[in-house]
Amino acid sequence: MDARLPPTPRDDPIVCPHCDAVYTLKRPSAGQRAVCARCHTPLITPRKKAGLQIIAVSLAVVVLVIAATVFPFLTIKAAGVQNSVSILDAALAFSDGWLIVLSLSTAALIIFVPLLRVLLSLYVLIPVVLDRMPAKGSRQAFRLAEALRPWSMAEIFAIGCAVALVKITDLADVSFGPAFWMFSALVVLVVAQDSFMCRWSVWKSLEGLRK
Amino acid sequence: MSGYVKTAREMGLVSCTRCTKVWPAGTETCGRCGKKLVSRDRKSLQRVWAWWLVGVMCYIPANLYPMLVTRTLFTTEQSTIIGGAVELLTHGAVGVSLIILFASVAIPVGKFIAIAYLAISVQRRSAASYETRQITYEVVEYIGRWSMIDIFVVAILSSLVQLNTIAAIQPGIASLFFALSVVFTMLSAQSFDTRLIWDVQGAAKGEAGNG
Ligand SMILES: [Zn+2]
Ligand SMILES: [Zn+2]
Numbered sequence: 001m002d003a004r005l006p007p008t009p010r011d012d013p014i015v016c017p018h019c020d021a022v023y024t025l026k027r028p029s030a031g032q033r034a035v036c037a038r039c040h041t042p043l044i045t046p047r048k049k050a051g052l053q054i055i056a057v058s059l060a061v062v063v064l065v066i067a068a069t070v071f072p073f074l075t076i077k078a079a080g081v082q083n084s085v086s087i088l089d090a091a092l093a094f095s096d097g098w099l100i101v102l103s104l105s106t107a108a109l110i111i112f113v114p115l116l117r118v119l120l121s122l123y124v125l126i127p128v129v130l131d132r133m134p135a136k137g138s139r140q141a142f143r144l145a146e147a148l149r150p151w152s153m154a155e156i157f158a159i160g161c162a163v164a165l166v167k168i169t170d171l172a173d174v175s176f177g178p179a180f181w182m183f184s185a186l187v188v189l190v191v192a193q194d195s196f197m198c199r200w201s202v203w204k205s206l207e208g209l210r211k
Numbered sequence: 212m213s214g215y216v217k218t219a220r221e222m223g224l225v226s227c228t229r230c231t232k233v234w235p236a237g238t239e240t241c242g243r244c245g246k247k248l249v250s251r252d253r254k255s256l257q258r259v260w261a262w263w264l265v266g267v268m269c270y271i272p273a274n275l276y277p278m279l280v281t282r283t284l285f286t287t288e289q290s291t292i293i294g295g296a297v298e299l300l301t302h303g304a305v306g307v308s309l310i311i312l313f314a315s316v317a318i319p320v321g322k323f324i325a326i327a328y329l330a331i332s333v334q335r336r337s338a339a340s341y342e343t344r345q346i347t348y349e350v351v352e353y354i355g356r357w358s359m360i361d362i363f364v365v366a367i368l369s370s371l372v373q374l375n376t377i378a379a380i381q382p383g384i385a386s387l388f389f390a391l392s393v394v395f396t397m398l399s400a401q402s403f404d405t406r407l408i409w410d411v412q413g414a415a416k417g418e419a420g421n422g
Contacts, residue, residue: 012233013219013222013224013233014231014233015219015224015226015231015233016231017226017227017228017229017231018405018406018409019218019405019406019408019409020218020219020220020226020406020409020410021216021217021218021219021409022216022217022218022219022222022224037216038216038409039348039405039409043231074367074371076371076372076374078374078377078378079374079377081374081375081377083371083372083373083374085370085371089370090363090366090367090370090371091366092370093365093366093367093369093370093382094366094369094382094386094387098384098387099382099384099386099387101387102362102382102386102387102390105390105394106362106363106366109359110363139243139244139245142244143229143244143245146229150356150397150401153356153359153363156356156357156359156360156363157363159310159357159360159363160359160360160361160362160363160364160366160367161363161367163307163310163311163360163364164363164364164367164368164371166304166306166307167299167304167307167364167368168368168371168372170302171372171378172372172374172378174371199230199231200231203230203231203232203243203244206243207243
């Protein structure tokens with residue numbers, strides 16, 4: 001069968017990727033959401049100036065990730081002995097033998113994957129927002145960013161911090177370093193960045209691109 | 212719920228599960244993002260079961276071996292996932308202990324059961340109620356990642372609590388098995404072709420008869 005379809009008209013059928021239900025709906029205007037009636041998967045969620053917002057938030061995330069990784073994150077004190085750690089130290093805590101694998105994956109889940117996803121979306125979205133031709137390899141970049149989505153776990157790490165703090169309060173005094181506050185802001189921004197993005201619109205804007 | 216829902220398969224269409232672009236049935240790869248197109252991925256169930264089994268197998272040693280090794284001035288204490296939570300409970304930290312129990316026991320076990328239940332119900336074509344299915348799916352898709360909390364707690368504790376002779380915490384081997392179990396279960400859930408679930412649902416309602 002011929003794989004080439006003519007350019008998609010506006011009221012082309014939209015299929016829910018989760019349950020295969022077909023809808024013929026007009027593109028919702030900014031701020032509205034089109035949601036699958038049967039399984040509630042969001043289909044189209046456009047926002048006004050979403051592109052610019054995502055870019056701004058993404059830039060902030062890049063700065064915060066780097067800063068939060070280097071600065072001291074938590075400091076613990078007990079009986080005159082003190083220990084400060086950065087997020088990177090925490091991620092690399094599993095240091096002996098086989099646990100190194102765990103160290104590297106923890107670092108990836110809480111630092112590198114969120115950072116990489118943000119960089120990839122910047123690469124994809126900046127030309128789109130500037131009304132230029134999408135950058136070379138944009139589709140592959142966006143594909144990777146989407147595939148990594150479940151593996152970005154900064155927000156889970158944040159809850160982990162809270163639990164860990166309660167666990168050691170009767171053992172020692174804990175104080176927060178600057179990176180702790182940066183990381184808190186970072187979590188909020190990562191979640192916001194994700195919810196601003198309308199995947200359908202991004203794919204649509206990548207359509208004109210030749211491979 | 213909603214009335215009659217037509218699926219893309221019934222309309223002679225196949226949609227891309229990655230970028231949701233719609234193609235005529237029989238198209239082999241998505242011209243927009245390059246993903247292989249299948250109307251229903253029957254083989255997905257084999258992958259689901261394979262990952263599921265490895266995930267369950269890793270969860271067993273994760274509970275038998277120590278998760279944390281706490282060394283204080285006079286004692287060395289090894290605690291398993293459940294042991295650690297029970298100890299917190301006796302110390303009066305009810306909230307944190309419940310979070311740990313929820314993230315490390317309730318979520319993983321619930322997820323094993325939910326995936327198995329969904330896979331079996333697709334294989335046997337038995338339809339559960341709409342609500343059951345929706346809740347099950349949400350457990351699998353959104354809550355599963357949160358069981359990583361305990362790994363992050365271990366990472367933070369064992370990097371932070373390094374106070375020479377006073378107290379030191381080391382990660383135990385169970386942390387590796389637990390992390391692997393979470394990863395494999397996430398892969399299992401991601402392998403699921405969710406459209407199969409909704410076909411059974413539709414058939415039960417007399418929607419999609421022969422397909
Ligand atoms: Zn749907
Ligand atoms: Zn596609």
